[in-house]
Amino acid sequence: MLRRSFAALVLCALAGCQDYNFNPVGKCVIQPGSSRIKLSSLAVADILFVVDDSGSMSSEQASMARNFGSFVSALAQAQKDRQAAGLDPFDFHVAITTSSVFEGWTPYQATTCGGTPLQCAISDSHYTRTASSEVCTEAGATCEDLVENFFPSFSVAGCTGGVASPGATYPHGNxxxxxxxxxxxxxTKDIWDTTSSTAAAKLDLxxxxxxxxxxxxxxxxxxxxxxxxxxxxVEKALAGKQPGVTADEWPHAGAKLVVVWLGDEDDCSNPDDPTHALAFDPNNFGSSTPGSDVCVNDQRAATHKMYALDRYVSYFTSLNRSFGAAFIYSADQKTCVDDGNGNRVCKAGTCTCDCPASCLASGGCGPGKTGECNVPSDCSGKIPFLSDAPADVVGTTPYGSRYATFSGLLRRQGVSTFEASVCDANWGATLQGIAQLVKPPPGLTLPTQPAATEVALLRxxxxxxxxxxxxxxxxxTQADLATFDWWFVDCKTGQPVLGGSTSNCININHATKHCEAGAGESYIAQYLGVVPSPTPANxxxxxxxxxxxxxxxxxxxxASMGGAATDWQCTPIGTSGRGTCTCASAQ
Structure with missing residues (x-):
């Protein structure tokens, strides 16, 4: 039935008809819409690393740096594979920012500073005290600002400067x-020439x-x-407001965007506004650690000051470009265990620390074993309890993180994601996994999936x-692969999708030499999209x-089209597990 209905509507599709609908008299009316997409055979990726620059991250940064060669090697192999398939090499462009946006603090005294009344009132909440007006951060405030945006003097024990300098403002996305x-x-493409010493020197640099x-x-x-x-x-780059970065450097038109988030504590994104931000309390209500507990408490509370993850799902999936995300983060706090001597220590492969592999293999560390593996008490609080996370996002365990939840929510939107632990012994494998996100699919990519092969045209x-x-x-069919100019492929594996199924990815058969886009030419795909059309909810x-x-x-x-269930059938269309709505045969 699908073949008959759609094949009869090719001309309608090319004329630009609208989506399916259900008319008031209770009949299924097929009015398929068409997509006309200009595609490019060029492949470019813009990569952003967002790196935690807090006090516990030196070993993770070193591991990322030390194993970057694995990332380059994986992409070098991808370049060879593309060359073997008759495709041009691809460019990728790498930028880095840090997790430092601001840091909120409450004054050391509730209502006065050195006996002088503060310029604003302080209110209590479920996490800490916060300001009730912005006047506290104006010039001349009688106590320290509630929102700090600058690096310290670097006098803190264990603080290493890195790219920062004392007194400089936090990157704030720069x-x-x-x-x-x-x-x-x-x-760029030229560095993958294995016969050129100049290219090798550039890649090394x-x-x-x-x-x-x-x-x-x-x-x-x-x-x-x-x-x-x-x-x-990303917002600053798109607006041309990244300091020292020209408009054509990052991002690139039509490029795939890949963001890699690396941190050993959970995300605590919240408004940069002293009346709405989270704030650390220097005394933390009697606790000795003012760290991320305030963020964990906010996550567990009935109301939250942290930004909802929907803010970021919506932003990154609405950029009108291919998007991939990698998350490298630590495990939940229950894997930091007490060794019986009052020390919080690493359990093998689950918590972040500088343990050597021999220590991790022993099942735990502490006094009498290997002292280097002690983990300070602030190991607690890194991963909050997610009471409201969907089961398919966090799996069967009640513990997870905003990292894990964000990754799951993106996957629901069809985004390819990769997750790894900051404690993994083999960071080379982690970087190879990220490289799989970066490399382009083996051909052309459609923004939506065609509803059927009978109405998919490429020119x-x-x-x-x-x-x-x-x-x-x-x-x-398998036999068609020898003589046909193109076919659908699985976007992840590159394997042909045959038998009348479709996908978002197209492979060009360069052997026929009939479907090659020369200089100035473009690939144009015309097809009927699935019904109903994609929406934020679907x-x-x-x-x-x-x-x-x-x-x-x-x-x-x-449910989506109206009428009775018997008016419709849902016909599978490919490897995504989705189908497209068509009128039932009786219509």
Whole structure:
């Protein structure tokens, strides 16, 4: 039925009809809309590393720097694979920012400073005391500002400067780099020429510059705002407001965006506003550690000051560009165990510390074992309890983090994500995993999935748009692969999607030499999209083929399109597990 209905509507699709609808008289009316997309065979990726620069991060930064060669090697192999497939090498461009946006503090005394009344009132809440007006941060305030935006004097024990300098403002989303290095590192196509000594020298220089830039130091804010820092960095770059970065450096038009978040404490993004921000209490209500407990308490409270994760899901998925995200973070606090001697210590492979592999293999560390593996008491509080996280986001355990939850929410939107632990012994494997996010798919990528192969057309259009040549495809059988110009492939594996199924990714058969876009030419794809069309509530679009009644009537289509379930059927369309709504055969 699907073949008959859609094949009859190709001309309607090319004429630009609208989406399916259900008319008032109770009949399923097919009015499929079409997508006309200009595609590019060029591949570019913009990569942003958001690195925790708080006091506990020196070993993680060193591990990232030390193993960056694994990242480069994985992408070098991807370049070879593309060359073997007749595709051009791809560029990628790397920028770094830190998790330091601001740090909120309450005054040391509730209502006075040295006996002098404060210029604003202080109110109590479930996490700490905060200001009730902004006057506290104005020039001339009688007590310290409630919101600090600058690096300390570096007199703090264990604080290493890295890319920062004492008294400088926090990056607040600005790109950072070591002295003398560019803030955007350009890994361009020419560096992958294995026969050129010049290319090898350039690649070596870029690798060393990254290793220096990623060592951002440990003098940053203890209120790690990983996600807000990433959002600010991209927002500034898109607006052309990254200091020292030209409009054509980062980001690039049509490029894939990959953001890598690295931190050993959970995200604590909250408003940079003294009347609404979270604030550390120097005394922390009698506790000796003013660290991230305030963020954990906010997460557990009935109302929150931290930004909801929807803020970041919405932002990064609405940029109108391909997006991937990697999360490298620590495990929950229950894996920091007491060794019986009053020490909080690492349990193998789960908590962040500088343990050697031999110690981790022994099942724990402490006095009488290996002293270097002691973990301070502030190991607690790194990962809050997520009472409201969806089960499919955090899995079967009640513990997770905003890192883990954000990753899960992005996957719900069809975003490819990668997760790893800061405690993993093999950071080379972690960086290879990130490289898989960076490398482009083996061909062309469509923004949405076609509803059927019968209505998918691919052509090469001249620069002036006046002439075209149509490409033969898509291939439907294994035998077709030898002679057809193109076919759908699984976006993750690159394997052909045959048998009438579709996907968002297209492979060009360069062997036929008939579907090659030359200089100034463009690939144009025309196809019918899935029904219903993608929405924020249904990001993949289409329907769930499992939600059917006896006889194949679709309850999912009924819910989104109206009418009765028996008016609709949901036909599977490919590897995504989704289908498209079509009128039932009786219509």
């Amino acid at each position: 790109f950072v780099a070591a002295a003398g290095n560019p803030s955007v590192l350009h890994f 870029l690798t060393k510059q990254f290793q220096a830039n990623i060592a951002v130091g440990t003098c940053g804010s203890g209120m790690e705002q990983h996600f807000e820092a990433g959002r600010l960095a 090469v259009e001249s620069a002036d748009g006046k002439s075209s040549r149509y490409c033969t495809g898509p291939a439907l 990001p993949l679009g289409g329907c769930d083929p499992t939600k059917v009644l006896a006889g194949g009537a679709s309850t999912d289509c009924q």
